[in-house]
Amino acid sequence: MNIWRQRKDVELDAEIRSHLDEAIRDRIARGETPDEARANALREFGNVGLVKEVTREMWGWASLERLVQDLRFGLRMLRKNPGFSLIAILTLALGIGANTAIFSVVYAVVLRPLPFGDSERLVAIWTHTPQVERLPMAAANHRDLKAQNTVFEDIAILRGAANYNLTGDGEPEWLQASGIPANLFPLLRVQPALGRGFTAEENQPGQDRVVILSHALWQRRYGGDASIVGKTIRLENIAHTVIGGMGPEFQYPTREVQIWTPLTINPASFQTRTGYAHLAVARHKPGVTVEQAQSEVSAIAARLAQQYPVNRDVRFTVTPLRRDLANVAQKPLTRRWDRPASGRNICRNSRSNTGGGQH
Numbered sequence: 001m002n003i004w005r006q007r008k009d010v011e012l013d014a015e016i017r018s019h020l021d022e023a024i025r026d027r028i029a030r031g032e033t034p035d036e037a038r039a040n041a042l043r044e045f046g047n048v049g050l051v052k053e054v055t056r057e058m059w060g061w062a063s064l065e066r067l068v069q070d071l072r073f074g075l076r077m078l079r080k081n082p083g084f085s086l087i088a089i090l091t092l093a094l095g096i097g098a099n100t101a102i103f104s105v106v107y108a109v110v111l112r113p114l115p116f117g118d119s120e121r122l123v124a125i126w127t128h129t130p131q132v133e134r135l136p137m138a139a140a141n142h143r144d145l146k147a148q149n150t151v152f153e154d155i156a157i158l159r160g161a162a163n164y165n166l167t168g169d170g171e172p173e174w175l176q177a178s179g180i181p182a183n184l185f186p187l188l189r190v191q192p193a194l195g196r197g198f199t200a201e202e203n204q205p206g207q208d209r210v211v212i213l214s215h216a217l218w219q220r221r222y223g224g225d226a227s228i229v230g231k232t233i234r235l236e237n238i239a240h241t242v243i244g245g246m247g248p249e250f251q252y253p254t255r256e257v258q259i260w261t262p263l264t265i266n267p268a269s270f271q272t273r274t275g276y277a278h279l280a281v282a283r284h285k286p287g288v289t290v291e292q293a294q295s296e297v298s299a300i301a302a303r304l305a306q307q308y309p310v311n312r313d314v315r316f317t318v319t320p321l322r323r324d325l326a327n328v329a330q331k332p333l334t335r336r337w338d339r340p341a342s343g344r345n346i347c348r349n350s351r352s353n354t355g356g357g358q359h
Contacts, residue, residue: 020045085237092308093105114322115249117189118211118283123290124267125155125280125297130313136160137280142305145280145316148300156184157278158263160253170221175235176256179263187283188252194218195229195244198262208262209239217258218245235259252277273310281321294318 027037112144116122125145127135137145137157146155159179166173185197192212201207213222213232222228232239240261251257269275284293297316306313 016045066078083301114325115190115247118335119292121153121283121286122188123282123284123293123318124321124324125282126319127276127316128315128316135276137278138273138275139265139278140273141273141311141316142278142280143270144304145300148303149296151284151288151296152282154183154187155280155282156181156187157280158184158253159277160279161257162261164259164261165237166233166235166259167237173221175217175258176254177235177261178253178257180260181263186279187281190246190250192244193247194226195242197244198260201263202262205264205266208264209238209240210243210262211235212244212246212260213242214258214260215246215248215250227307235261273304273308273314282318290318290320300353 020038023041023044024034024037027040028034032040113119114122125137127137127141129135139157142155142157146152149155158181162177162179164175166175180198182198182200182203186190191197193215195212197212198210202210213228218224218228228242229244230241232241234240246260263278269277282293284290294317297318300344301311301315305314
């Protein structure tokens with residue numbers, strides 16, 4: 001490298017001298033004195049040092065030279081101040097790690113396309129009261145909203161978080177689960193990568209001892225074995241049959257969910273409209289805007305307020321699902337969906353309630 005550089009520098013010097021000598025001869029031939037010709041030729045040529053520097057940049061090794069020089073300087077500083085250098089390295093490592101973690105979350109939720117078919121038509125529906133700005137949906141309100149609207153292809157409610165203790169076939173493990181209805185996968189336009197989804201019958205109490213595994217749990221605990229379908233696992237020491245496994249891209253409603261169980265709703269829940277326990281997601285019909293959907297759900301909320309006194313101050317809001325998930329990503333990383341945050345009173349499943357999210 002040094003030999004090549006020296007040879008190129010010699011060639012560059014010779015070329016510059018040749019160019020200046022020719023310019024000086026031309027000026028002398030036009031009647032200038034040798035001193036005048038040399039001064040004018042140098043002035044016309046410009047900064048010789050700058051020309052050399054630009055030429056070296058064009059050769060491509062000047063930047064590499066500066067990098068080598070910076071590395072040498074850095075190593076000298078490390079030797080002179082090892083304590084300070086260690087602190088600086090640790091600070092940089094922590095900063096890079098934190099930014100990488102934040103970007104990973106933001107990319108997963110905000111930048112990466114949603115892994116659902118026609119995801120631009122998916123919306124979240126939230127309940128609002130004068131006391132709390134943002135609440136999940138009550139089962140009775142969902143039933144009326146689903147029956148009275150004309151703007152949605154379908155609406156599904158699900159349990160945002162439930163906890164189960166998984167035992168047998170290895171060490172006991174505490175898992176986060178979500179209770180979902182049979183219509184959620186068709187609404188989102190997703191299919192299990194293994195096995196099948198839930199049926200409407202499995203959303204009935206007593207018929208819900210089935211489970212779908214997340215891709216991470218399927219791979220980590222069961223080695224990606226496809227024969228896991230049809231086998232039983234024990235949740236809260238109760239046998240559940242594995243009927244399917246999701247692909248790695250499906251992480252709904254949260255990234256922490258590792259199993260899905262059928263959502264079963266206690267009939268008593270339809271006798272009260274204050275059990276704000278369910279996340280609500282809907283797909284609006286083609287050609288329907290979010291504004292149109294909002295106008296209709298607002299009208300339905302007004303009718304329910306007249307019909308049921310407890311709904312007097314209740315209203316519903318429609319938010320594109322991508323924006324709704326992005327709002328979650330903007331929360332502190334230590335906050336989880338199953339904690340009440342900004343009015344989100346998402347009901348948690350008790351350990352004694354193993355009926356796939358009954359509430």
